[in-house]
Every structure is written in structure tokens, then in C-alpha cells.
Amino acid sequence: MIFENILVNQHENLAIITINRPSKLNALNKNTIAELHKAFKILDADKLVKVIVVTGSGEKAFVAGADISEFANFNIVEGTELARKGQELLFDLVQNLNTPVIAAVNGFALGGGLELAMAAHFRVASSNAKMGLPEVSLGLIPGYGGTQRLPQLVGKGKAMEMIMTAEMISATEAKECGLVNYVVEQADLLPLCEKLARKITRNSSAAIAAAIKAVNANYTNCVNGFGVEIEQFGISFGTDDFKEGTTAFLEKRKPDFD
Numbered sequence: 001m002i003f004e005n006i007l008v009n010q011h012e013n014l015a016i017i018t019i020n021r022p023s024k025l026n027a028l029n030k031n032t033i034a035e036l037h038k039a040f041k042i043l044d045a046d047k048l049v050k051v052i053v054v055t056g057s058g059e060k061a062f063v064a065g066a067d068i069s070e071f072a073n074f075n076i077v078e079g080t081e082l083a084r085k086g087q088e089l090l091f092d093l094v095q096n097l098n099t100p101v102i103a104a105v106n107g108f109a110l111g112g113g114l115e116l117a118m119a120a121h122f123r124v125a126s127s128n129a130k131m132g133l134p135e136v137s138l139g140l141i142p143g144y145g146g147t148q149r150l151p152q153l154v155g156k157g158k159a160m161e162m163i164m165t166a167e168m169i170s171a172t173e174a175k176e177c178g179l180v181n182y183v184v185e186q187a188d189l190l191p192l193c194e195k196l197a198r199k200i201t202r203n204s205s206a207a208i209a210a211a212i213k214a215v216n217a218n219y220t221n222c223v224n225g226f227g228v229e230i231e232q233f234g235i236s237f238g239t240d241d242f243k244e245g246t247t248a249f250l251e252k253r254k255p256d257f258d
């Protein structure tokens, strides 16, 4: 896959998407969002790909936000469209992918960058990473899901503080408040993601996709998460992975999922 602003590498069951605009600290412009949309769609449809890691190029930034130079002259209608399109094309897409997505936060994750990391299914950070939603310092609010996903991850009070102060928190603080699962040295970031990916890959992709749907349902307005869990639990009984998983257990061997 050849893109202008992202790199896509695939090794066995793991795909790594690297946002590659280091001179702009990997800021998300329109083209980068379109490319990410395309790459996530293609990788999600590829049965060989069991885990996707998204990270930023260079040692300084994951993503330093939406590209401010692109929207500085926008009016109300254009601003509304920017948020709506971005949420549809990228942030909601990532959250609802069947394939697990890990954000490897390798530096600044600000505004749209933190929003992208939060749309991923979970996050791992390097010790130099800094995270925040600085939009109110620009006279804006987060528009790519930040006002919704940050409180879900860190609680309402902490989210309000981060949004209102527009300040960054360190990787260690992010771990303390549940925003990231692990903090490691930068050199260990991708190896840890690969290790986590290997653990995930051992399990049923069909069951993982169903679990993503059920967990996400808890965070979707007007959807009964318990109902979705019952439905997805039931559907699992019709899969080949269910037959293989239970048969392997009873035969005292490791399951061999597709």
C-alpha cells in the first residue's frame, strides 16, 4: 500500500500504520485522514491481519493534533462538517473495527492525536509521551470525539480538568488515570505492542470482533449493552472458532483458529 502521509507495514498477523508527517509533528490534515480511512478499511478486510498498531513517525510526536493551518479560516458550517466527516471517516471507524487496534503513543498526542489514540481499543505509551486536549486554547472544543471518549476513559472530573486547562499530562499521569495501559521506554514501545499482539492473535478473531461490539455498546447512546452481549454471545455459538475452541479444550490441545 503506497500513501503520501502514512506508512503501512505488515508482518505476519500484525499491521503497523505509521503516520508520517514528522515535519508537522504528524498533524492530521484532510489527506492523512483520508489515507488512514483507506488503510484501516483495507487492513480490517484482510483476514491475515489480526492486530493493527497505529503510531507516529519520529521520536517526538504520535500526532500533534488536527492540522490547524487547514481550518484556521473555517466558518460554522465548515467547522461542523470537519468534525462530522472526521468522526465518520476515522474516529468512529477505528473504534468500531472488527480488528483490534492498539495506539502506540510515541510522543505528543494532542487534540486529534489523543482523540485518535482514544478511538483505538487500547493505548500503550512511551515515557516521553505527553497527552492533552488543548482545543480551548484555540477557542475551540475537541471535535473528533474527545469530549465523549476522554470522560469514558478517565472519568468526568479528570476529563473536565484536562479539557478546561488545555494542559498536557505526562505518560505516567496518563497511566495513573487509566488513559494508557502501559508506559515503557521508547525503544520498547513497538516490541511491547508486538508482544501484546501475539497474545491477542492466539485467540479467536471472530470472538474478539464480537467482544469489541459488545464493549462498545456500553458507550453507545440508546443501545442496551447487555442486549448486545447476549446477541453476540449467541452468534458465537454458530462460528467455526467456537467449535474449534471448545473441541481443542476437550481434546487437551491448543486451538488452531483461522
Ligand code: COA
Pocket: 023, 024, 025, 027, 064, 065, 066, 067, 068, 069, 108, 110, 111, 112, 134, 135, 138
Ligand atoms: N497543526 C499544524 N501544524 C502543526 C501542528 C498542528 N496541530 N502541531 C505542530 N505543527 C507544526 C508547527 O507549525 C511546526 O511547523 P513549521 O516548522 O512549519 O513552523 C512543526 O509542526 C513543529 O512544531 P513546533 O511547534 O515548532 O514544535 P515545538 O516542539 O516547539 O512544539 C507542540 C510542539 C506540540 C507543543 C506544538 O507544536 C503545538 O502546540 N502544536 C499544536 C498542538 C495543538 O494545539 N493541537 C490541537 C489542534 S486542534
